[in-house]
Amino acid sequence: MAQTLAMPVAPSLALISNHRPLSRAVYFPVLNPPKVRGLSIECARVGGVEIPNNKRIEFSLQYIHGIGRSRARKILCDISMDNKVTKDLSDEELITLRDKVSKYVIEGDLRRFNALNIRRLKEIQCYRG
Numbered sequence: 001m002a003q004t005l006a007m008p009v010a011p012s013l014a015l016i017s018n019h020r021p022l023s024r025a026v027y028f029p030v031l032n033p034p035k036v037r038g039l040s041i042e043c044a045r046v047g048g049v050e051i052p053n054n055k056r057i058e059f060s061l062q063y064i065h066g067i068g069r070s071r072a073r074k075i076l077c078d079i080s081m082d083n084k085v086t087k088d089l090s091d092e093e094l095i096t097l098r099d100k101v102s103k104y105v106i107e108g109d110l111r112r113f114n115a116l117n118i119r120r121l122k123e124i125q126c127y128r129g
Contacts, residue, residue, distance in 0.1 A: 044086050044094060046060075046064065046094075046097060046101050047067075047098070047101045047102065048107055048108075049063055051063050051086060052086065053086045055086060057083055057084065057085075057089070058072045058076060058083045061101070064107065066104060066105060066110040067101070067104070067106060075100050075101065079096050079097065081093060081097070
């Protein structure tokens with residue numbers, strides 16, 4: 001995992017370096033990860049959720065809404081990855097994990113899908129709704 005985090009700065013500051021914008025934003029590395037009550041926090045971001053670094057991948061993936069124990073195991077089997085601690089993942093492994101997780105309906109999309117189904121059942125005054 002990358003040693004430094006990047007924070008975006010306003011796009012207007014991109015013109016400072018050599019008068020040609022490399023991208024829409026300038027990124028400055030953050031040398032120290034953020035601290036909360038003296039604890040250093042550095043997490044991997046998968047599926048729009050920060051998963052804990054100190055747990056094994058199978059349990060870290062369960063922090064994502066829509067991924068339970070069986071789906072986390074299936075993801076690991078599909079990409080043939082060992083169930084190691086999240087902080088020990090290489091950048092390539094993290095990228096393949098993100099790609100595999102992005103193929104599922106998770107987080108906000110899943111919540112919206114369920115809410116729309118419940119609303120539909122209520123509108124037709126179904127027993128389940």
